[in-house]
Amino acid sequence: MENNYLIRLFRKNDVDDFLSLVNDNRDRLYLYFPITMKFVTDKKGSQKYINSKIESAKKNQQFAFLIEDKNNNKLIGYIIAKNFNHQKKECELAYWISKNEEGKGIISFAVRELVSFCFERLKLHSIYLRIDPQNPSSIRVAEKNNFTLEHIAPNDYERGDGQRIDVGYWYLKK
């Protein structure tokens, strides 16, 4: 299965394909990815969003990756390393997959790839995920990648539907 997918940084010419991917998944992304939703509404917004991700990667501020199906070069998901704490050598990962591709192990694979990038290339010591305790498939992704639930922060996030929720902090240490 792993040979069928890859993660790669954004390219300038991803504008149309990324916009389609977001549009196809808008109804399910609004809960946890409100900023992507807000900016990627048309071609201009998609270009601006992509440019900012390319710039952030150049400056080592954030690393946003697209997940691609190698068989047809289709974009099927997104994963990002962000919120770097350089003193702690730590960052956060966040991710989503297109609805047609769920349950195939693809995000578990993408997390594994990005964990290895963070530990081996960026020399980080710690990676965390912030997960809604009501999101069982994301919890499963964390477990499958050996992350451990360290604490639950009450009222830590306002979801796209306006509901304030507790957030589980899952850690993986090198």
Ligand SMILES: CC(C)(COP(=O)(O)OP(=O)(O)OC[C@H]1O[C@@H](n2cnc3c(N)ncnc32)[C@H](O)[C@@H]1OP(=O)(O)O)[C@@H](O)C(=O)NCCC(=O)NCCS
């Ligand atoms: C959460 C999400 C990223 C998972 O991606 P995915 O590619 O389907 O994940 P995987 O296939 O690698 O793993 C999912 C696991 O959850 C399990 N799962 C799915 N639904 C489940 C449920 N309702 N209860 C328990 N486990 C569930 C799957 O069986 C699988 O585990 P397994 O391999 O042991 O069988 C995807 O559902 C998504 O994009 N959701 C919307 C955005 C989102 O919630 N992002 C995360 C924010 S923290």
